Amino acid sequence: MDKKTVTTISYLSRLKIDDEKEEKIINDLGNIIEFVDQLNDVDTSEIDPLANPLEKTAKTRKDIVTAKNLKKKLLEVAPSANEDYFLVPRVVE
């Protein structure tokens, strides 16, 4: 774990790391990765990954709209919106 890696993953995470906290974060992340590296001591060559304890694919339901007419209710909790859309800073010049 080094400064370059932390810069990359913090950008992937859309997080900005303050300069004064950077050293501690590099150190903490390095320790955590070192801690989880003990998983490499186990032979898992024949083992299928387990993503979910139920091992079922997510159930589908009929494609019928059940939650209707929520636009106003949902736009009301947005930080910025007009009658139809969420508003964000200009994207296209």
Add this chain to the structure above:
Amino acid sequence: MTIKYKSIKEIKNMISHKEISNKEVIQEVFSLINQFQDLNAFITLNEENSIKKAEELDNNPSDLPLAGIPIAQKDLFCTEGLRTTCGSNILNNFIPPYSATVIENLENAGCISVGKTNMDEFAMGSSNETSFFGNVINPWGKDLVPGGSSGGAASAVAAGLVPAATGTDTGGSIRQPASLCGITGIKPTYGRVSRWGMIAFASSLDQAGPMARTAEDCAFMLNEMCSHDEKDTTSLDNDIPDFEENLNSSLKGKKIGIVSDLDLSSLNNDVVEIYQNSLKEFESMGAELVDISLPHLSLSVPTYYVVAPAECSSNLSRFDGVKFGMRSEDVKDLEELYIKTRSEGFGNEVKRRILIGSYVLSAGYYDAYYKKAQQVRRLIKNDFDNAFKKIDVIMTPTTRGPAFKIGSKGDDPIQMYLEDLFTISANLAGLPAMSLPNGNIENKPIGLQIIGNFLDESTILNFAHMFQNETNWHMYTPEGIKQ
């Protein structure tokens, strides 16, 4: 006439025998919350609506199972019209337009949601020290953590402010605070309780459950919390038993798995002695102890600290300052809006886990970490599957020791992660597990963990209830024993 430290059934009886009105119950709850506000157990109170609902019940008495029962809801469940923060600055102003299925189920059963309890930010923590809204205090000592992440819930029940609370458990967040605060709590089988409207942390691990003073009250709550829910695609449609039915079944001949790979030497001596005394208690009720092996158990914490951050980094990408929650000011473009909002909105532990998640999922590291952890996760689950062929339940201490002092784990994340050493494996395997008080160390409570087989909450509730019939650890309160 007080409801403090009364069980759900006792409060129901007091109401139905007109010893106390619904309004008086709720008024007492808010007077207790006010009296104990230094605990910082609640983030948001729902006083006006609660009193109104109680008055309606006084005018039109109801025979619903939880009619008039005051319940504290963890601030991770969306509650329509009532602020829901998940312990985070980024949701500081969020008033959900809908309620979680668990909240709907409990309110449809008549309960009164008196407020939203404090918690570690996004449920990431084991001491309630990561909450944006400040530490919760353990009622057993003003310098002690209540555990986490459901620390506010545990503190509120332990202080007698409410008879029961909801919690959620991703790696021990119901059981560890239950142990540290001297109360009883159960994490059901993954899929038993709908996750719809629960703010997601790690979707393959998260599960909601009740926290109360007794196994009986937990069974009572669980009966109302469980449902098959089309809105949660991992919600199970298996039959839901009456969890109270089996509480008094005899334990004669039942088999308790004792994990031979567990290294108890690293634990506080008193924890080991208390654990062994509890096992003797179960033997005297006719249960048998059987040695079992869970050879990959020691890998559950590192497995969890790949799987949970990976899922969290994905789940928490929805907090972007666009659709709900806080938005940072003075940004020049959309990307800066995302970055500034997330950087100001999330606390240190949440950021740390998002970064770890992004790292283990990133190109070049996915197989080495994420896939590897999922493979070890299967080995852990296989260990449990093998063990449950010959036993009914597994017992371990819930925690390595009693409540620790606020700030004492310093700033070393791994020391805090090891708090959940005994609890995490049940989440990885999706199994039901509970914690109940089984002793005190220097006037601080400690808990016993009972892990059950898939969908077998009834058996662990049965063991817990029989233990509580024979012992009175669950009756101890910070003020002395309450029978």
